[in-house]
Amino acid sequence: MNSPIIIPAETQNRKADHIRICLEDNVQCPVVTTGLEKYQFTHVCLPELDGKDIDVSTTFLGKHLHAPLLISSMTGGTQQAGIINRRLAEVAQKYQLAMGVGSVRVAVEKPQVGDTFAVRKYAPDILLLANLGAVQLNYQYGVDECLRIIDITEADALILHINPLQEFIQPRGDTNFSGLLDKISNLCSKLPVPVIAKEVGNGISAKMAEKLLAAGVQVIDVAGAGGTSWALVESERAETSLQRRLGQTFGDWGIPTAECITSIRANFPHIPLIASGGLRHGLDVAKAIALGADITGLAMPFLKAAALSEAAVVELTEILIAEITTVLFCTGNSNLYQLKQSQSLQLI
Numbered sequence: 001m002n003s004p005i006i007i008p009a010e011t012q013n014r015k016a017d018h019i020r021i022c023l024e025d026n027v028q029c030p031v032v033t034t035g036l037e038k039y040q041f042t043h044v045c046l047p048e049l050d051g052k053d054i055d056v057s058t059t060f061l062g063k064h065l066h067a068p069l070l071i072s073s074m075t076g077g078t079q080q081a082g083i084i085n086r087r088l089a090e091v092a093q094k095y096q097l098a099m100g101v102g103s104v105r106v107a108v109e110k111p112q113v114g115d116t117f118a119v120r121k122y123a124p125d126i127l128l129l130a131n132l133g134a135v136q137l138n139y140q141y142g143v144d145e146c147l148r149i150i151d152i153t154e155a156d157a158l159i160l161h162i163n164p165l166q167e168f169i170q171p172r173g174d175t176n177f178s179g180l181l182d183k184i185s186n187l188c189s190k191l192p193v194p195v196i197a198k199e200v201g202n203g204i205s206a207k208m209a210e211k212l213l214a215a216g217v218q219v220i221d222v223a224g225a226g227g228t229s230w231a232l233v234e235s236e237r238a239e240t241s242l243q244r245r246l247g248q249t250f251g252d253w254g255i256p257t258a259e260c261i262t263s264i265r266a267n268f269p270h271i272p273l274i275a276s277g278g279l280r281h282g283l284d285v286a287k288a289i290a291l292g293a294d295i296t297g298l299a300m301p302f303l304k305a306a307a308l309s310e311a312a313v314v315e316l317t318e319i320l321i322a323e324i325t326t327v328l329f330c331t332g333n334s335n336l337y338q339l340k341q342s343q344s345l346q347l348i
Helices: 011-024 079-095 105-109 111-116 134-138 143-153 164-169 180-190 206-214 230-236 241-249 257-267 282-291 300-308 310-331 336-341
Strands: 039-041 058-060 063-065 069-071 098-100 128-133 157-161 195-198 219-221 273-276 295-298 345-347
Touching: 011 079, 011 230, 011 300, 039 282, 039 310, 069 079, 069 310, 079 098, 079 111, 079 300, 079 310, 105 111, 105 143, 128 134, 128 143, 134 157, 134 180, 143 157, 143 180, 164 230, 164 241, 180 195, 180 206, 195 273, 206 219, 206 257, 230 241, 257 273, 257 282, 273 282, 282 295, 282 310, 282 336, 282 345, 295 300, 300 310, 310 336
Parallel strands: 069 098, 069 295, 098 128, 128 157, 157 195, 195 219, 219 273, 273 295
Antiparallel strands: 039 345, 058 063
């Protein structure tokens, strides 16, 4: 039996800070890019396709998706976060997209905010992913708490996000990452749903993917560098000049998203692979798919839209789907499988 979990008083404030900083401050990697700009599709001037026949749908973890899009895990635990999650969930249901919620730890510690994560009532059919920091397995979290998280969210899978750099810079961050692989292995063997390993913007290498897969993780979300830098986010929240300096120094730390995708796919041809980290439009999505990802995750674009209105999320979704469809049409591919096989993406 685990000891009672101590509730950090600052958790909700941290959630609110993260939303505010991401929306108001420039916390994108200053220099490092995703690497996707180094690739270009070969244009096909005569695609021999009827545009209306193009199909951008796919299946992931047994669920049909209308497009290869995951609304990546972002938030929960505050009133604003609840509004954002509801808007995202309703659009995910309408367009049959996958969706993750932010770390559900706060809802375990403070059950009264559980409703901000409980979006299944708005999205009964979607692929829904719960989320917990992997390091919490060293801080009194175990199988029982993870089962509670799955119950709160009615999720189809559990994301374990891995964020050593963020925790090291964050005020009072949780920095005991020792022995986690064994604990992840134990968790994977006992949970009734798949476990997804996800970075938060610094990337997962092929070597680390191998260790995570050997531990029982079923899905890798690379969450590479080139987008939002959580080192910079935490620098904006810094309580000391040291923390601020650390965040600024390591604002570009990580493995670019494109490199993560290609290296992991080369070593593991058949694992379910999610590409996220700095994807900003449908052309990025199509490039990530062509490089070997099965679906793609976007956070910042959806956060900005959801902070405005549900209509803004609808508009963004339709733009993303139109952009992906345009790539297929102009490369002469009628579906995502053909795009992957076409070798129409070239390094420039």
